[in-house]
Amino acid sequence: MRRRLIPSGEATIGPFFPPRYVDAGANDLSQLEDRKADGEVIEIAGTVRQEDGTPLDNLVVEIWQADANGIYRHVADPRHREADTKFFGWGRAATDKEGRYAFRTIRPGAPEGRARHVNVMLMFSGLMRILKTTMFFPGEQANEADPVYRAVPKARRKLLVAREEALGRYRFDLKLRGAHETPFFDD
Amino acid sequence: MAYVIVPRHERTQPLRIVPGYPQTPWRNPKQPLVRRPPTLSELTGPSEVAKRVKLLGGDIAGHGEAQAIGQLMHLKLRVVDEDGTPVGGTVVEIWQANGAGRYIHPNDDEHAPVDRNFYGAARLLTDERGLLELRTVKPGAYPVPTKDGWWRPPHIHFSIFGKVWLSRLVTQMYFPGEPLNGQDRILNAVPDTAARARLVARLVPPTGDPANALVFEHQIVLRGRKATPSQP
Numbered sequence: 001m002r003r004r005l006i007p008s009g010e011a012t013i014g015p016f017f018p019p020r021y022v023d024a025g026a027n028d029l030s031q032l033e034d035r036k037a038d039g040e041v042i043e044i045a046g047t048v049r050q051e052d053g054t055p056l057d058n059l060v061v062e063i064w065q066a067d068a069n070g071i072y073r074h075v076a077d078p079r080h081r082e083a084d085t086k087f088f089g090w091g092r093a094a095t096d097k098e099g100r101y102a103f104r105t106i107r108p109g110a111p112e113g114r115a116r117h118v119n120v121m122l123m124f125s126g127l128m129r130i131l132k133t134t135m136f137f138p139g140e141q142a143n144e145a146d147p148v149y150r151a152v153p154k155a156r157r158k159l160l161v162a163r164e165e166a167l168g169r170y171r172f173d174l175k176l177r178g179a180h181e182t183p184f185f186d187d
Numbered sequence: 188m189a190y191v192i193v194p195r196h197e198r199t200q201p202l203r204i205v206p207g208y209p210q211t212p213w214r215n216p217k218q219p220l221v222r223r224p225p226t227l228s229e230l231t232g233p234s235e236v237a238k239r240v241k242l243l244g245g246d247i248a249g250h251g252e253a254q255a256i257g258q259l260m261h262l263k264l265r266v267v268d269e270d271g272t273p274v275g276g277t278v279v280e281i282w283q284a285n286g287a288g289r290y291i292h293p294n295d296d297e298h299a300p301v302d303r304n305f306y307g308a309a310r311l312l313t314d315e316r317g318l319l320e321l322r323t324v325k326p327g328a329y330p331v332p333t334k335d336g337w338w339r340p341p342h343i344h345f346s347i348f349g350k351v352w353l354s355r356l357v358t359q360m361y362f363p364g365e366p367l368n369g370q371d372r373i374l375n376a377v378p379d380t381a382a383r384a385r386l387v388a389r390l391v392p393p394t395g396d397p398a399n400a401l402v403f404e405h406q407i408v409l410r411g412r413k414a415t416p417s418q419p
Contacts, residue, residue: 076230128373177215
């Protein structure tokens with residue numbers, strides 16, 4: 001067997017990530033090349049704060065999710081040939097001075113063996129490694145059986161569930177440390 | 188193609204709370220991070236990211252009257268996975284300070300001059316050999332606004348997508364022989380000596396193409412390897 005190479009060390013994204021890398025429209029997953037994705041358009045928004053509650057400005061948020069039928073646009077998904085060609089599945093946003101981010105996307109379908117969910121990663125000055133978490137939807141029976149949801153200690157699981165503020169409008173606040181700290185994963 | 192991602196050796200990755208880096212204690216989780224079983228969701232990820240973001244050319248040093256000030260350099264970057272297999276067709280985002288150590292960014296202050304011929308960003312695709320080339324100027328060192336005289340050594344930032352969600356990487360590359368490397372709090376946050384050494388580029392003999400440029404080579408290893416087919 002070939003010797004395995006060791007993955008490179010991570011580093012902070014620092015304070016100088018070029019603003020132009022947060023492309024206009026990169027936070028809108030509801031369409032691809034001017035074609036509307038299948039499914040119900042939803043909004044996911046929230047505020048990112050550090051331990052003392054200070055909102056964090058210019059923090060990069062990325063998401064990755066399945067399409068309306070729970071299929072990933074990626075060769076490893078056995079159903080990828082049936083994936084919605086009008087849905088890209090990935091998006092990027094940056095927080096504003098009040099620490100707010102927002103995405104427009106479509107409600108993901110539940111992939112096999114999982115509850116419907118959105119993968120979230122955070123990159124920021126002072127974060128030496130990417131922080132990864134997963135957002136779940138409220139009122140979903142499947143959450144309790146989801147292997148990622150269940151990996152989190154019971155008392156903290158509700159912090160992974162977004163709040164539905166209005167029909168199709170979800171709020172998912174992220175706290176990097178301290179009271180109400182978002183559960184983050186170490187893979 | 189199924190990809191496998193296993194936990195990394197902790198010492199090859201940076202500490203999350205870094206002595207002398209004042210923001211880190213406020214922003215890194217206090218609770219233990221949660222180990223989870225990888226599922227298809229984390230072992231897939233965006234492909235063809237160039238459909239969603241705009242690529243920017245790999246010649247950022249400028250030419251003639253519009254050439255940036257600084258030592259011209261050429262970087263040959265190779266992106267591979269843990270099998271050593273080239274990761275082709277992936278988006279690599281690059282950003283760096285100018286020759287005087289100044290970024291074009293609202294967060295940077297007036298400590299050093301802007302170079303009107305240098306913005307310092309390139310967004311490129313690796314080719315099928317996992318390679319990309321960048322013609323730039325060597326970034327300058329710069330002071331970090333802490334009270335105790337921390338300077339960042341010359342370095343270049345990379346953000347790379349890779350094949351799956353868990354192979355996403357943000358890292359920095361350093362230059363060989365820089366006296367500030369030994370004191371840098373970000374580079375030295377990686378406990379393992381060999382892992383730190385792998386973050387430093389290699390100076391290689393100049394090829395003459397492009398002309399008058401120092402040539403550096405660097406390899407980045409993304410997480411992930413091909414799954415071994417299970418025995419029948």
